[in-house]
Amino acid sequence: MVPVTRVVAQGTFDILHPGHLHYLQEAASFGSELHVIVARRENVTHKDPPIVPDRQRATMVEALDPVETAHLGHTEDIFVPIERIEPDVIVLGHDQHHDEAAIADALATRGIDCAVERASALESSDERLLSTGQIIDRILETRE
Numbered sequence: 001m002v003p004v005t006r007v008v009a010q011g012t013f014d015i016l017h018p019g020h021l022h023y024l025q026e027a028a029s030f031g032s033e034l035h036v037i038v039a040r041r042e043n044v045t046h047k048d049p050p051i052v053p054d055r056q057r058a059t060m061v062e063a064l065d066p067v068e069t070a071h072l073g074h075t076e077d078i079f080v081p082i083e084r085i086e087p088d089v090i091v092l093g094h095d096q097h098h099d100e101a102a103i104a105d106a107l108a109t110r111g112i113d114c115a116v117e118r119a120s121a122l123e124s125s126d127e128r129l130l131s132t133g134q135i136i137d138r139i140l141e142t143r144e
């Protein structure tokens, strides 16, 4: 029997776009089961908070083909879902502010044996790929 290798990806995922799909497809390729932790609105403090409610974002992420399960994040301690999922690999997004070494240290401190990798960026050559923030900006610019 082939052993299950669990992978974790995470993010806000407010208004899905092809960059999200690329990240999740790439993350899934690191193992056999992709678990996605969806950030709680109250923890998204490095940019404008998400428009779409927590549970609705998790429902849409879980419906994506590469995803086995979407988990709503913990409100206070980001390592609680990690301890529950027990991943073999955590794949960070290409532009996420988290530092691989700092996360690896925190995992080691808690006795969690898990690799930390970084995904690549999707850049569209034929037409501009709009991030969530850019979709929202375009709506504000073009609609009454």
Ligand SMILES: Cc1cc2nc3c(=O)[nH]c(=O)nc-3n(C[C@H](O)[C@H](O)[C@H](O)COP(=O)(O)O)c2cc1C
Binding pocket: 010, 011, 012, 013, 037, 038, 039, 040, 041, 043, 044, 045, 072, 073, 074, 075, 077, 078, 079, 080, 081, 082, 090, 093, 096, 098, 103
């Ligand atoms: C390993 C890891 C686990 C995380 N777990 C949670 C969590 O349980 N709850 C949460 O609100 N945010 C969690 N986050 C934070 C967010 O998913 C995310 O890093 C942050 O909001 C930036 O998301 P963005 O890439 O969509 O900007 C975690 C981040 C990492 C790196």
Ligand SMILES: Nc1ncnc2c1ncn2[C@@H]1O[C@H](COP(=O)(O)OP(=O)(O)OP(=O)(O)O)[C@@H](O)[C@H]1O
Binding pocket: 010, 011, 012, 013, 014, 018, 019, 020, 022, 023, 047, 092, 093, 094, 095, 096, 120, 121, 122, 123, 129, 130, 131, 132, 133, 134
């Ligand atoms: N073009 C892209 N290529 C690869 N990964 C992406 C791309 N856009 C977003 N991601 C990844 O998807 C995850 C969730 O991203 P997030 O929800 O912050 O979307 P975003 O479109 O980057 O948002 P915002 O425009 O508000 O910054 C992050 O890990 C991020 O690196």
